[in-house]
Amino acid sequence: MTAARKIATPVTLARELAIEWQLIDPDTPPAPTPIQRALDILRPHLAWDHRYRETP
Structure with a gap:
């Protein structure tokens, strides 16, 4: 019986x-993507558009 492999x-x-390879610390969460950073910056300016509003 083979063990289930996790697809990476x-x-x-x-x-x-x-x-x-010890290039990053495993306890550190990954940084936000460039798109996520851009949305974080632009979200207040795009608040009038319902697609970009944060949902509570």
């Missing part, structure tokens, strides 16, 4: 390699 996405694979 390119992002998780890159993170696992970076941890293994």
